[in-house]
Amino acid sequence: MAAVLTVALVPAGAAVAESDADPRQGLAPGNNPTDGGAAFTSPDRSAGTASLGMDLLAERDKPAYTGVAAAFNYSNINSDLAFQGDYAFSGNYRGFGVYDVSDPAAPVLRTTVECVGGQGDVSVHGDLLFMSVESTSARVDCSTSTAQAVFRGVRIFDISDPLAPRYVAGVQTCRGSHTHTVVTQPGVTDTVWVYNSGTAGIRSAAQLAGCSPTSTTDPATSAYSIDVIEVPLADPAAARVTSSPRLFATETQPIAGLTPSGVQATLPADDPRASAPGNRAGGQRVAATSACHDITAYPAIALAAGACQGDGILLDITDAANPKRVADVSDPNFAYWHSATFNDAGTKVVFTDEWGGGVGARCRPTDPTNWGANAIFDVVRDEAGTPSLVWRSYYKIPNVQSSIETCVAHNGNLVPVPGRDVMVQSWYEGGASIVDFTDSANPKEIGFFDRGPYDPTVFHQGGYWSVYWFNGNVYGNEIFLGFDSWALTPTEDLSAAEIAAARAATVGELNAQLQEPIVHAPSFTLVRATYDQAVRAGALDAEEAADVQRFVDRAEGFAARNKTSARATLNAVAGELTAPGQEALAAELRRLAGSL
Incomplete structure (x- = not known):
């Protein structure tokens, strides 16, 4: 090291x-x-x-994948990570490795799954692992044999035993899978959805039925959309694409209404970014928006944020199966x-x-x-x-x-x-x-x-x-x-x-x-973290800071043997914190008192 x-x-x-x-x-x-x-x-x-x-x-x-010796071989690239319990799942263009991270200072590679495809981005949900595949060299059986059919899309593995992952199924898509996002819906426990983002070239209809070339006017085009894959958790092998929503449509352009190809961005004089430090006049040459690269879902607030090549968008995911764009920005x-x-x-x-x-x-x-x-x-x-x-x-x-x-x-x-x-x-x-x-x-x-x-x-x-x-x-x-x-x-x-x-x-x-x-559960550690923030912000003078620290220490000493005294001490010190900037600390003191 x-x-x-x-x-x-x-x-x-x-x-x-x-x-x-x-x-x-x-x-x-x-x-x-x-x-x-x-x-x-x-x-x-x-x-x-x-x-x-x-x-x-x-x-x-990184794991040693078959047939790849050199550290700098570009078919042997580590990609994204996912975590579950004591394990980290390390994606790679050639498959994924499973590390035991129960001791973060001594991770141990426990197993390697070989399944060539790139990018190999991985996500986990319960007993399932999802893996993005977009390479034309990927095969349906995870081999490299040209005798096997091409696979491009999202692979699904059973990881009920994380040390013995088992391939379950694959969902083929027209543009493969550059990245994907597992999306849950509050209250729904039998299904998850995978928002698939394909950014590669479109497959021919001869290779995968229903695929259609890029077109801003063809309603059947396989571009300008994402794939929504529905995964029934009781039968993941039945996962399928249920829709391909046109997230970039506008009233005037019902298929491809956001950033077109090769736009050289400009900075209006009244745009605050025009005077931001480090700006270069004229802006960037912005990518065309025909897909999303990454989508981050936050089901608890029913929103997802899409980073979509030439645009940033917000999606309403109240109905996870039917995401709808509600805001966009360039x-x-x-x-x-x-x-x-x-x-x-x-x-x-x-x-x-x-x-x-x-x-x-x-x-x-x-x-x-x-x-x-x-x-x-x-x-x-x-x-x-x-x-x-x-x-x-x-x-x-x-x-x-x-x-x-x-x-x-x-x-x-x-x-x-x-x-x-x-x-x-x-x-x-x-x-x-x-x-x-x-x-x-x-x-x-x-x-x-x-x-x-x-x-x-x-x-x-x-x-x-x-x-x-x-x-x-x-x-x-x-x-x-x-x-x-x-x-x-x-x-x-x-x-x-x-x-x-x-x-x-x-x-x-x-x-x-x-x-x-x-x-964050209420705790003395959380109170001390909030105290540190108040001190850093100058919300407590030296005398106040010393008093608060002394009474918190006293309350912690009481907590194990006399919770009534601990609660009274915490509430008393909270009652003294009434100045601007002290609200968060007072609230945490009261929350801790209420939990004892």
């Missing part, structure tokens, strides 16, 4: 003097040979690293809308822009700070409750990566820090970043991990495809090197109590594209 340099933070996009240079700039490269990479059994991890608030616990090689600085994350309250969405498609260096000092970045939108509802998306800001890691490092915004999810909107996110070879977007107009980086380039001179696509929080730790799928885990550590922007409170908010399974409300 390479040594980690822990350093002070430089704000994203800020100019720095040489003596204050961001520690991610100029990290030592690795020593991979230039002939295609080291043998798979020993991928090189000798590049230098830098971090703030992220302690690298473990690095594990952005002049976005080339390719890639993924989306709601905050827990459902009042904000962070969209990512995969400028360059994830195959180019886009975080160099010469690159705009608002291209290949996140855009943060507030979800604003009118009097009728109809939502719209209102832009507030951009966020990007500092542009200090080299010209031989793939870097652009990619996949992440929320870190359940109580009272704050915090997410961890991958940036390919830009590493991982932790950003606080509680103030959607002023996001702030509060932690990071970065590794230097693979090689001193040779450009490779690579880095972290996905970096996610799950049950107390952060895990990343590194495209070529493998599977990594981290623990968060305290900084001036994230306290030990906040990390402990986040660790206590556990779930049974996690798909980043299916969000569920975060639940």
Whole structure:
């Protein structure tokens, strides 16, 4: 494991003097040979690293798939992650691996499932695992034999025994499956839906009946839609496409009404983004909208956010089987809308822009700070409750990566820090970043991990495809090197109590594209996290802070032997907190008292 340099933070996009240079700039490269990479059994991890608030616990090689020896073989790419219980499911273009993460500091690869297809994005729900397949080399029987029929779509595996996954069925689609989203509906326990996003070329009708070429006027076209797959949980082999809704239709263009091909975006003078720091005049060349790349569903608020190539959209998923677009937005600085994350309250969405498609260096000092970045939108509802998306800001890691490092915004999810909107996110070879977007107009980086380039001179696509929080730790799928885990550590922007409170908010399974409300049970840890936030915000002066801390400690001492005294102490101190900025702490003190 390479040594980690822990350093002070430089704000994203800020100019720095040489003596204050961001520690991610100029990290030592690795020593991979230039002939295609080291043998798979020993991928090189000798590049230098830098971090703030992220302690690298473990690095594990990716699974060894049959017939693929080289670490830098582009048919052997790690992709997305899903989690359930003690296991992390690591997608790959050649199948998926199952890691035991019961000890995050010592993950163990328990089994490997070989099933070639790319991208290999995975999701889990109960006893089922879903896997996206779009490659024309994929076969119905998971082999590589050209004697077998082509498979492109969503595969379904039985993971009732996570260490012995069993192939159940596959649902063929006209554009394959680049990504997919498992969608639940509150109150429905016998069915889930999979929103399938295909971005590849359309298959011929001879290969799959019903497929029709791209056309903005043909009602039968297989473009300009997603696939809704219905999965009966008692009989997953009966899963089928039930509809292909035209999410991009407008009154004037009933098939393809959103961003057309190759639009060069402009910035009106009165658009607040025109004066945003780091803007480049003229905007991006925006991708045509014929599909969604990623859709993130949040059933508890009956909304999904679609990152759809040239547009960001909101879907009403009250009826999960029939999603309907209720809002859309374009952005002049976005080339390719890639993924989306709601905050827990459902009042904000962070969209990512995969400028360059994830195959180019886009975080160099010469690159705009608002291209290949996140855009943060507030979800604003009118009097009728109809939502719209209102832009507030951009966020990007500092542009200090080299010209031989793939870097652009990619996949992440929320870190359940109580009272704050915090997410961890991958940036390919830009590493991982932790950003606080509680103030959607002023996001702030509060932690990071970065590794230097693979090689001193040779450009490779690579880095972290996905970096996610799950049950107390952060895990990343590194495209070529493998599977990594981290623990968060305290900084001036994230306290030990906040990390402990986040660790206590556990779930049974996690798909980043299916969000569920975060639940924080009342506890002394949660009170201390909220106290730390009040102190950081200046809501308590030194004397008040000392008094609150003393009485909380006293109440905790009472709690085990005299709950009445503990409740009285907590309620008493809450009653003293009446100044602006003290409301959240008072509320948590009362909530804890009520739980004792």
